Every structure is written in structure tokens, then in C-alpha cells.
Amino acid sequence: MTRVVLVGGGYVTIHAYAGLVRRLRRRVRSGEVEVVVLTADPSHSFHGFTGEVLAGILPYERTRTLLTTACPLARVVHAVVTEVDRERRTVTYVRIGDAPHCTQTLAWDHLVVGTGGREPASRVPGLAEHGFTLRAPGDIERLAARVAAGGSPTGEHGPTVVVAGGGLAGVELAAAIADRGGHRVELVHAGPSVLPELADQPRLVRRAEAELARLGVVLHLGVRLAEVTATSARLSDGTVLATRTVVATTGQRPVPVPGLGDELRDLQGRLTTAPDLSVADRVWSAGDAARVAHPRTGDPVPANALWAIKAGHHLGDNVARTLLGHPTRPFAYRGLGRAASFGMGRSVSELYGVPFTGLPAWLLRLAFFLRFMPSRRTAAATLVDVVRASSRRRQRPDAVAAPLPQPSPARSVRSGAAA
Structure with missing residues (x-):
């Protein structure tokens, strides 16, 4: 054998x-x-x-x-x-x-x-003890339970969630939590703009920042997460954000x-x-x-x-x-594309270098993920869930799509100062 x-x-x-x-x-x-x-x-x-x-x-x-x-x-x-x-x-x-x-x-x-891989939580004091990561067994389930429960109120704006990392994962999570409602979301990213994976697609990056602004996500660009406690997140520029929910998507x-x-x-x-x-x-x-x-x-x-x-x-x-006694072959895959979602029917994506936004981008992303789910039965059930959720959202009184604003000083903070 x-x-x-x-x-x-x-x-x-x-x-x-x-x-x-x-x-x-x-x-x-x-x-x-x-x-x-x-x-x-x-x-x-x-x-x-x-x-x-x-x-x-x-x-x-x-x-x-x-x-x-x-x-x-x-x-x-x-x-x-x-x-x-x-x-x-x-x-x-x-x-x-x-x-x-x-x-x-x-x-x-x-x-x-x-x-x-795992997020290097030990590099930020307090993150392993008080924050959330995504890759260890049970991480996402615990975070989903916290978000669904509403976290802990920190003021008139409701519970604050701090997301560290402005790559595809961080941007999607920040958008998803903000889209759910009932949370104030602040996104911390060390770079000058979000989505460094899409640096060759500046139009998509601008659209992503406009989508985050539409959802009310506050951007802290050019700064890093420096420390996490049970009730706050401290940034590298000295800013302290009151929060009980910090999510690390920092590689x-x-x-x-x-x-x-x-x-x-x-x-x-x-x-x-x-x-x-x-x-x-x-x-x-x-x-x-x-x-x-x-x-x-x-x-x-x-x-x-x-x-x-x-x-x-x-x-x-x-x-x-x-x-079987046959020679091996070199890995020749060259890539397909990238995508990020900002709520039902809203996305940015790139397929073989061609950019897409809005509903076409969202449908491309949905089709891709369904294609690669490990169970066809689960993929079918997922599609049914998405269709039902879309129908429920269309029936909500606030279902009319809001226009896309440009990021404003109140929503976008760069290196601790308003952009």
C-alpha cells in the first residue's frame, strides 16, 4: 500500500x-x-x-x-x-x-x-488577548457572534468595530459589518490608500473608497494598530479608539x-x-x-x-x-482576477485586467465563489440564501440605493489628520 x-x-x-x-x-x-x-x-x-x-x-x-x-x-x-x-x-x-x-x-x-497561515497577532500588544483574527479554527464563528450581538455600546454612534488592514479581506469585512447596520466601523491601514492588491487599477480603488464612505466607514490611512486593550485600540499616531471589537486582517x-x-x-x-x-x-x-x-x-x-x-x-x-511513474509538470497558472464586495449588488472586480464595478462585478464574484465551494449542495443552498436575502433587502423601506459620495474629511483620516 x-x-x-x-x-x-x-x-x-x-x-x-x-x-x-x-x-x-x-x-x-x-x-x-x-x-x-x-x-x-x-x-x-x-x-x-x-x-x-x-x-x-x-x-x-x-x-x-x-x-x-x-x-x-x-x-x-x-x-x-x-x-x-x-x-x-x-x-x-x-x-x-x-x-x-x-x-x-x-x-x-x-x-x-x-x-x-495565521495572522501575526503577537506583534501587536494585546491583540491576541482582546482582538479577533480570521484563520484559526472557530475565529470567524466567534467574530460573527460578536457582530450579531451588537458588541458593547460605546456612545451615540453605537458599537464601534475597528478593522486593522486595508487589503481585500479588511475592506470586505469593514463593508460587511457597516452594511449590516448598528455599528460604527473604523478601518486602519498603514498604506496611503486601501486595496494595495489593486494598485494597478486606480479607478477601482477610488470606487472602493467611495463605497466605504457611502457605508460610513471611517478610514485611518498611513497609521498602524499599535495596541489593543479590553476597551480600546491605540494607533501609531497616538489616536485612541474606544472599542471592544478589533479585527486583524494584517496578513x-x-x-x-x-x-x-x-x-x-x-x-x-x-x-x-x-x-x-x-x-x-x-x-x-x-x-x-x-x-x-x-x-x-x-x-x-x-x-x-x-x-x-x-x-x-x-x-x-x-x-x-x-x-504512476510519469514526469511531473511545472505549475503554470498565471492568475484570474480579484474582487471585493460592498453589500448586495455592489462590488469591484478585475478579470484578466478588465475592471468591473457595481452589479456585474458582484455577479462575477458570486459566480466565482460558488464555483469553487467544496460541496455542490452547499453551493446551491448558498445561492438560495443569497437570493432570499436580496429579496428581503429590496422590500425594506430603506432599500433605495444611496448615491456614491466622495470620501469626505469626516470619513477619511490620513496619518491622523483629515484628508
Whole structure:
């Protein structure tokens, strides 16, 4: 029997599984090839619709798919990996709920590392204790519960939510929480404008800032989150924001796997991959845990779901090709596009360099996310939920779309001063 062990429960794992089984289905079914998934979270979290969850459009459960459902021919083990031995080709783990010393060891013929990344919360004093992140198991559920409950009132404007990070994730979350209503949202970003991922599309960046202004989101540009307490957030320019809800979307650091040493990693701690996504002999990686080179530029590919999906599937296909005795192929995906939502029917997106705004952009984003959900049944149920939510919103007395204002001094603060 040949055993392939997949570490992690994110996009890389489920799409590597799909790429592997596509070529080796009969061998996997017969037991000639065994696929084992070691994951700290028994469900896959689909982060694409996090904004819709926080806005109250979708229930949290719509973004969760059991790994036993997503990877039906695999043996899924709810566990944390404690050591990898490349020489002996073994992985040691502890099942969730067992005592730390109750370790088990599993031999592998190929090892796929898809452990993803986590926000570096320890870099901001108090953030780990008092703030919210998005990538660890249960993070989004806890944040959604806080937003739904209304947080803690801080004045006449209602509960304040501070979102740190003005990239795609931060902008979408800030917009979603503001669109839900009942919250004052303040977005903190170190750069001169939001959405640095769309710096080559200045029209879309301007539209995004106008959408945030329409929703009443206050921008603090050119400053960083410096400290978080139980009742406030302090910025690098000395500004103190009264809040009990601080959300960090300030990038991520790879989750390390013990035993895969520094010689395999870059300066950011990512596993360095070859063009075929191998890291070392019979060790493979992709997603946020890896440094995958763009096939055209050689720069690291973006750390987002689409690149993890495409690289994961390619990786799984290469593992299967290796087991079949065929040569591996280099990763050749060059990118598709980017998008951010600002409420029902409002979005900005870019597809192969072509910009879209408004309803067309929103529909493109919706179709893309539905296409890549790990369960067709869940995707269908999600679409029904979105249609129902859209119908409810159209029936609201305030459903008439507000015009898009330009960001005003009251809404946009740059380096601690009004823009």
C-alpha cells in the first residue's frame, strides 16, 4: 500500500485530494493507495463568503464543509502534527482531546503540507488577548457572534468595530459589518490608500473608497494598530479608539510543521517549492505555508484562496503522476482576477485586467465563489440564501440605493489628520 498524508484542512488539502483522486480513483478505492488527512479542524472553512456571514446574509454553517464530505475516500484524523521525520518518512501527531504525551506515528510515502497561515497577532500588544483574527479554527464563528450581538455600546454612534488592514479581506469585512447596520466601523491601514492588491487599477480603488464612505466607514490611512486593550485600540499616531471589537486582517505567517527545518524555508518561514511544487524528496506544499514562484515573474504568488486552490490541485496531480511513474509538470497558472464586495449588488472586480464595478462585478464574484465551494449542495443552498436575502433587502423601506459620495474629511483620516 502507498500512503499519501495531507496535513491541514484548507484549500490546498481538498484540492490536492481532488487532483490526486482524479487520476488514481480506482487505486484509492481498492486500498492500493491510502489518503490520510491530518487536520486540527474537522471542517473546511470557505473564507470567500466571510463578509456575507458578518453581514447576516448567510449563516456561518454555509461556509463549513466536513472534510469527510469534501474528501470522501480519505481517512480524516482530527489531530495536531507534532513532528515530521523526513529520513524515516513518518509523521507524529496527537489526536484532538488526547493528552499531549499520547502521540501516534504514521508512515508516509508522500507528504503534502497545506497548513496555511495565521495572522501575526503577537506583534501587536494585546491583540491576541482582546482582538479577533480570521484563520484559526472557530475565529470567524466567534467574530460573527460578536457582530450579531451588537458588541458593547460605546456612545451615540453605537458599537464601534475597528478593522486593522486595508487589503481585500479588511475592506470586505469593514463593508460587511457597516452594511449590516448598528455599528460604527473604523478601518486602519498603514498604506496611503486601501486595496494595495489593486494598485494597478486606480479607478477601482477610488470606487472602493467611495463605497466605504457611502457605508460610513471611517478610514485611518498611513497609521498602524499599535495596541489593543479590553476597551480600546491605540494607533501609531497616538489616536485612541474606544472599542471592544478589533479585527486583524494584517496578513499572515505560515503555520510551521516541526521537523521541516529552516533549510527548506525562506526568510518569511514559507516552505520553498520547486516549479512542480515539491519541497524535498516526496514532500510537497502550496498555499500560505509555501513560497510558490509565479511562472512568469518568479515572484511569490499572492496568498489568497484562488492561488491555493489552483496550486493544490496541480500538486495533487503531480503526486499522482509520480506514483504512476510519469514526469511531473511545472505549475503554470498565471492568475484570474480579484474582487471585493460592498453589500448586495455592489462590488469591484478585475478579470484578466478588465475592471468591473457595481452589479456585474458582484455577479462575477458570486459566480466565482460558488464555483469553487467544496460541496455542490452547499453551493446551491448558498445561492438560495443569497437570493432570499436580496429579496428581503429590496422590500425594506430603506432599500433605495444611496448615491456614491466622495470620501469626505469626516470619513477619511490620513496619518491622523483629515484628508
